[in-house]
Amino acid sequence: MFEVIFLPEGKRVTVPEGTTLMAAAIKGEVDIATICGGKSFCGKCLVEVIEGELSPITDVELKRIPPEKVKKGYRFACQAQVKGNVTIRVPDQSRVGRQRLVIMGKEPPIKIRSNVEKVYLEMDPPTLHDTVADDIRLYAALGSKGILNARLDYRTGTKITEMLRTANWKSTAVVLGGKEVIGIEAGDTRKRSFGVAVDIGTTKLAVFIVDLIDGGIAFADGMMNPQIRFGEDVISRINYAAQGERELGDVQKTIINGINELIEKGLAETGIDRRELYELVAVGNTAMHHLFVGVDTKSLGLSPYPAGLGRAYDIKARDMEIAINQSGNVHVLPNIAGFVGADAIADALACRLHEKEKLTLLMDVGTNTEVMLGSRDGIWSCSTASGPAFEGAHIKNGMRAASGAVEKVRIADDEVSCKTIDDDKARGICGSGIIDALAEMLKCGALDTSGKLVEGHKGVRVTPAGKEYVLVPKEETSSGKEDIVVSQDDVREIQKAKAAMFGGYMTLMRKSGHPTTDLNEIIIAGAFGNYIDPASARILGMIPEVPLDRISFTGNTAGSGARICLKSLDMRREATEVADKMKYIELAAEPVFMEEYINAMYMPNSRLNMFPETVETIKAPKVVRVYVSK
Numbered sequence: 167m168f169e170v171i172f173l174p175e176g177k178r179v180t181v182p183e184g185t186t187l188m189a190a191a192i193k194g195e196v197d198i199a200t201i202c203g204g205k206s207f208c209g210k211c212l213v214e215v216i217e218g219e220l221s222p223i224t225d226v227e228l229k230r231i232p233p234e235k236v237k238k239g240y241r242f243a244c245q246a247q248v249k250g251n252v253t254i255r256v257p258d259q260s261r262v263g264r265q266r267l268v269i270m271g272k273e274p275p276i277k278i279r280s281n282v283e284k285v286y287l288e289m290d291p292p293t294l295h296d297t298v299a300d301d302i303r304l305y306a307a308l309g310s311k312g313i314l315n316a317r318l319d320y321r322t323g324t325k326i327t328e329m330l331r332t333a334n335w336k337s338t339a340v341v342l343g344g345k346e347v348i349g350i351e352a353g354d355t356r357k358r359s360f361g362v363a364v365d366i367g368t369t370k371l372a373v374f375i376v377d378l379i380d381g382g383i384a385f386a387d388g389m390m391n392p393q394i395r396f397g398e399d400v401i402s403r404i405n406y407a408a409q410g411e412r413e414l415g416d417v418q419k420t421i422i423n424g425i426n427e428l429i430e431k432g433l434a435e436t437g438i439d440r441r442e443l444y445e446l447v448a449v450g451n452t453a454m455h456h457l458f459v460g461v462d463t464k465s466l467g468l469s470p471y472p473a474g475l476g477r478a479y480d481i482k483a484r485d486m487e488i489a490i491n492q493s494g495n496v497h498v499l500p501n502i503a504g505f506v507g508a509d510a511i512a513d514a515l516a517c518r519l520h521e522k523e524k525l526t527l528l529m530d531v532g533t534n535t536e537v538m539l540g541s542r543d544g545i546w547s548c549s550t551a552s553g554p555a556f557e558g559a560h561i562k563n564g565m566r567a568a569s570g571a572v573e574k575v576r577i578a579d580d581e582v583s584c585k586t587i588d589d590d591k592a593r594g595i596c597g598s599g600i601i602d603a604l605a606e607m608l609k610c611g612a613l614d615t616s617g618k619l620v621e622g623h624k625g626v627r628v629t630p631a632g633k634e635y636v637l638v639p640k641e642e643t644s645s646g647k648e649d650i651v652v653s654q655d656d657v658r659e660i661q662k663a664k665a666a667m668f669g670g671y672m673t674l675m676r677k678s679g680h681p682t683t684d685l686n687e688i689i690i691a692g693a694f695g696n697y698i699d700p701a702s703a704r705i706l707g708m709i710p711e712v713p714l715d716r717i718s719f720t721g722n723t724a725g726s727g728a729r730i731c732l733k734s735l736d737m738r739r740e741a742t743e744v745a746d747k748m749k750y751i752e753l754a755a756e757p758v759f760m761e762e763y764i765n766a767m768y769m770p771n772s773r774l775n776m777f778p779e780t781v782e783t784i785k786a787p788k789v790v791r792v793y794v795s796k
């Protein structure tokens with residue numbers, strides 16, 4: 167066993183030989199950034215080795231770490247393995263920081279009709295002349311209230327004798343779906359009923375404790391999805407879980423532990439008893455859904471990427487070790503396809519997409535962007551791989567939306583002004599910042615519409631590594647050592663991400679047979695969407711050009727969808743209807759997607775006539791080449 171000391175906090179961890187510095191950091195709860203989940207391509211986990219023995223530097227590190235840093239002893243924490251006692255310094259730029267998490271979203275008003283019904287019963291105790299069994303006595307009392315054919319959950323059944331007597335035969339039966347008695351509470355508790363709604367995002371996890379009597383939220387909190395240690399993106403986690411049952415179990419246990427931790431926190435804050443939580447409704451993309459339920463995800467990683475479970479399911483809480491009443495129910499919403507899951511259904515339900523009179527585009531922007539286009543006449547959906555760049559991956563100075571991230575950029579008369587999260591000294595750029603930066607660079611002419619930085623423009627400089635635009639000079643950054651820049655490669659990454667989103671939208675538009683002029687409204691859901699400046703997103707051509715007052719941001723509507731399905735059986739029925747109605751389009755099978763993707767690589771698009779207003783605002787040289795497939 168060897169000791170690893172992490173500076174500047176001086177945290178000490180003892181680990182066996184061969185442990186990576188990242189694993190040691192996780193053990194010691196030392197905050198080190200990772201976006202690729204240890205696959206050595208994000209470069210965010212850079213640490214400085216002060217002293218000690220580690221495994222030899224790898225070829226990937228030599229390729230990705232600048233030579234001057236290699237000389238100073240910098241390593242990737244995910245690659246370097248402990249071979250003796252070591253002391254490490256974690257630089258400021260390699261810290262995750264407390265990420266800004268948006269967990270709330272717009273919720274439509276609904277009528278509460280919970281799956282959990284409470285029925286107050288007063289029963290006569292048994293006598294020598296009336297020796298009817300306790301369960302039969304309970305069933306008769308329920309029958310007198312119109313609940314026929316309900317049966318006891320077996321674990322509740324094992325406690326019935328004690329429960330009825332402690333309650334002095336005046337008790338409240340908790341009935342699930344009119345069929346199963348999952349609890350017996352002493353006295354009349356009809357005024358108290360709670361449930362849990364969970365949104366499992368690839369990046370973040372949100373948990374809500376909901377009052378099922380008045381519909382209010384008793385507790386809401388979130389955390390980074392703890393599965394991040396198995397990889398930042400869905401595919402890394404699918405691959406990890408695919409190694410075997412133990413690995414699948416690890417990933418499942420990790421998310422359940424995260425949910426349980428937040429429930430625990432909620433119970434402590436609200437004073438609600440765990441046994442009062444009789445139901446939990448969860449949503450997530452298909453991979454998150456499967457990894458939560460414990461379904462083999464191998465098929466999600468292989469073409470044609472079918473989902474294992476497409477319908478809604480009910481599972482006993484005790485079978486999943488979820489920390490609610492162990493006789494309670496876990497309900498998961500249906501999935502549409504391998505990459506459009508229950509969270510998209512939840513978004514559509516919460517935004518009432520299936521009730522819109524006019525054609526509406528709903529995008530849940532995250533690590534993957536779910537794109538839905540529809541109205542009450544029908545809904546088309548697809549999924550695009552947009553996310554890692556918006557989360558800061560593959561971006562030279564990219565970082566998540568945490569303290570010190572540049573989140574807003576304005577360029578006036580070639581002077582750049584940046585706003586950072588928490589107004590801290592700049593540490594990097596987050597997704598909304600880079601979208602703003604590119605839009606402003608286009609407007610001022612530092613970037614042309616094909617995505618090339620314009621040499622000779624103020625702010626654009628040429629380095630041995632290529633062209634870059636300086637956003638924050640080093641003197642104003644938190645490290646004081648390096649300028650924060652947008653590199654030519656960064657521009658390409660964002661172009662690819664936004665082209666995937668727009669290409670997905672255009673493919674749906676063409677499949678639906680609607681002309682683009684039919685689009686009436688855009689709804690942007692998801693935590694990331696909340697911070698995007700719609701004007702900047704339009705300039706880049708991430709979203710189509712509709713008037714700004716018809717673009718709305720709804721926040722975490724996947725969480726809202728989970729809550730309304732927890733509160734209302736009618737919403738669960740609608741969820742199934744929406745799932746049946748939604749037509750999924752697999753972009754890999756659509757040649758028009760590639761055509762639209764290539765055209766959307768231009769900013770805003772090579773079809774400039776689709777962006778007449780935007781084009782007016784762009785000073786940059788307009789380089790366009792419209793691509794039409796055969």
Ligand code: FES
Nearest residue numbers: 206208209211244
């Ligand atoms: S390079 Fe180490 S976590 Fe990405």
